[in-house]
Amino acid sequence: MMNCFPCFTSQKSSNPPSGNETNEHVENEFRPPPVAAVKHIEERETEQPPVKTFNFRELATATKNFRQECLLGEGGSGRVYKGTLQSTGQLVAVKQLDKHGLHGTKEFQAEVLSLSKLEHPNLVKLIGYCADGDQRLLVFEYVSGGSLPDHLFEQEPGRKPMDWLTRMKIAFGAAQGLDYLHDKVNPPVIYRDLKAANILLDDEFYPKLCDYGLNNLAPGAGDSMFHSSCVMDTYGYSAPEYTRGEELTVKSDVYSFGVVLLELITGRRAVDTTKPNDEQNLVAWAQPIFRDPKRYPDMADPLLKKNFSERGINQAVAITSMCLQEEPTARPLVSDVMVALSFLSMSTEDGIPNALPVSSFRDKSMSIALSRHGSCSVTPFSLLQKEGDDDSSSVSSESEDDDDDDDEKKEESKGSKKKKQEEDSDDESGSDDEKGQEEEHSQLEKPGSASRSSSSDSGSERESPIDESNANAQSSEIKYSYSSEEEEEEDNERLSSKSSCKSDNECTSFRYDSEPKNTSIAHDDHSDDDEEEEEDEDENHETRLEHVQSSKSEAQSIYSDDDDDDDDDAGESSLNRFEPKEEDHGSSDEE
Numbered sequence: 001m002m003n004c005f006p007c008f009t010s011q012k013s014s015n016p017p018s019g020n021e022t023n024e025h026v027e028n029e030f031r032p033p034p035v036a037a038v039k040h041i042e043e044r045e046t047e048q049p050p051v052k053t054f055n056f057r058e059l060a061t062a063t064k065n066f067r068q069e070c071l072l073g074e075g076g077s078g079r080v081y082k083g084t085l086q087s088t089g090q091l092v093a094v095k096q097l098d099k100h101g102l103h104g105t106k107e108f109q110a111e112v113l114s115l116s117k118l119e120h121p122n123l124v125k126l127i128g129y130c131a132d133g134d135q136r137l138l139v140f141e142y143v144s145g146g147s148l149p150d151h152l153f154e155q156e157p158g159r160k161p162m163d164w165l166t167r168m169k170i171a172f173g174a175a176q177g178l179d180y181l182h183d184k185v186n187p188p189v190i191y192r193d194l195k196a197a198n199i200l201l202d203d204e205f206y207p208k209l210c211d212y213g214l215n216n217l218a219p220g221a222g223d224s225m226f227h228s229s230c231v232m233d234t235y236g237y238s239a240p241e242y243t244r245g246e247e248l249t250v251k252s253d254v255y256s257f258g259v260v261l262l263e264l265i266t267g268r269r270a271v272d273t274t275k276p277n278d279e280q281n282l283v284a285w286a287q288p289i290f291r292d293p294k295r296y297p298d299m300a301d302p303l304l305k306k307n308f309s310e311r312g313i314n315q316a317v318a319i320t321s322m323c324l325q326e327e328p329t330a331r332p333l334v335s336d337v338m339v340a341l342s343f344l345s346m347s348t349e350d351g352i353p354n355a356l357p358v359s360s361f362r363d364k365s366m367s368i369a370l371s372r373h374g375s376c377s378v379t380p381f382s383l384l385q386k387e388g389d390d391d392s393s394s395v396s397s398e399s400e401d402d403d404d405d406d407d408e409k410k411e412e413s414k415g416s417k418k419k420k421q422e423e424d425s426d427d428e429s430g431s432d433d434e435k436g437q438e439e440e441h442s443q444l445e446k447p448g449s450a451s452r453s454s455s456s457d458s459g460s461e462r463e464s465p466i467d468e469s470n471a472n473a474q475s476s477e478i479k480y481s482y483s484s485e486e487e488e489e490e491d492n493e494r495l496s497s498k499s500s501c502k503s504d505n506e507c508t509s510f511r512y513d514s515e516p517k518n519t520s521i522a523h524d525d526h527s528d529d530d531e532e533e534e535e536d537e538d539e540n541h542e543t544r545l546e547h548v549q550s551s552k553s554e555a556q557s558i559y560s561d562d563d564d565d566d567d568d569d570a571g572e573s574s575l576n577r578f579e580p581k582e583e584d585h586g587s588s589d590e591e
């Protein structure tokens, strides 16, 4: 049975509306008076998820009567079977929830309703459910490639170890899924159970998060046993505040994400009891190394055989260490992590990730930290200092040039950079160092150019992309930008001055002192051009979001200026069961 209700008619619903159900007037006739609280309760009682309802027999047939050979595995909330829907031939994963702590049909449907509203390419899609007698089953799309640990930790003979770029792409995709839950859904959804095993991969290693939002469906949810078993399940991934018994926030997910990122970088499990005592807990093992950037490249999975750029690993480890900060408020927003990873996951001709534009991040601390860590490989601070001394004026004056001038300069700079790289390749011993220095230089230059590009109408006039993925980098630079030129210059100054900071100050500057900011702050700084662009962007919003949500996307606009739209859209089909704060209920209750 497929039902559509007004709150599911946003782009998030995959089901086509049927008949007059989409007619608001008709719909309203059946609605109780708009008294928020009453309406909320009554809607919960009457609404049914806009996903398919299966009867038990259908799912028994699909899974060959839940035969052992179809069993994919068993987790904390029940067994998962591979099945084929007879009606369509679609492959599915059928999750048979444990009967222990069984939910009533209404309660179960309410949870499914919440789940069904979440839709993103990096989330395993809920297809339907079954509430038949005492059976409670969820039907998900089948993800064919297994889970991340299968590929990262299980070395099958003849299978190549996962390469660096693939690892970064997986991290980027997972970050996109998490960003959707945190930032595109209102109120935010806290994952609570992010771990490598919950990242499923398709045959092309495209990642999809599973088990999101299942907390209220897990057996015994709400009782004390549930809490303790949850610690067991996510041992190694749980944020320190969880073990301290404090409330979980989106930043707790960021911590868990940091652990996954660390696993991807090191090829080590979050907890590995086969290792010596002091290496069994991955985070504890990594903490001393985080404080010594020179050792970052040593953290890499030996199976990678050093096939990664030094800048890439330095920045990846820097991001990871930020995610794993003890204090939740010191951790970055997943949206900033996602932007950083978008750059690390792009293939470039020389294998060195593109410079990260300062304006890409909501919180500039991320770009400052990354530019610092990106330069760790050779002569980090002295180089930045030198450039700050020699070129800072040219950097800031360059930011005042018009677009054409800038493009010409970039072309020239690109040409000379390429030429230099060719020269460098003759001298292998110095090549890495010098490349690093060149990149460092561009890192200071690019933020300004990103800002300029944001006010130009097209990214196509910019330097020729090196390859398709690199073209994405160009467009992402343009679309991420939302800060004013003054802000950019300020950032450049900050970058130069940070380079000479003493370590204590640096630590302070890397902390994220604020909770997610309202991006309307950014709107204040918009030029008229930006506003025009904003209108254009609004029109293309839906299309663009689709691009953003896929690591295979053509363009990567994450920080669009139309966040409000996002919120509105997401609000329409938002998940209400996982909001961290009581006051967040308000808006969704009114819907």
Ligand SMILES: Nc1ncnc2c1ncn2[C@@H]1O[C@H](COP(=O)(O)OP(=O)(O)OP(=O)(O)O)[C@@H](O)[C@H]1O
Pocket: 072, 073, 074, 075, 076, 077, 078, 079, 080, 093, 124, 140, 141, 142, 143, 144, 146, 147, 193, 197, 198, 200, 210, 211, 233
């Ligand atoms: N949509 C899916 N497609 C393919 N395999 C899946 C799907 N969902 C789950 N699986 C697989 O089924 C098995 C059990 O999954 P499940 O999520 O229940 O357990 P878990 O993640 O290991 O533990 P927990 O639920 O306690 O976090 C895992 O091997 C998982 O990879």
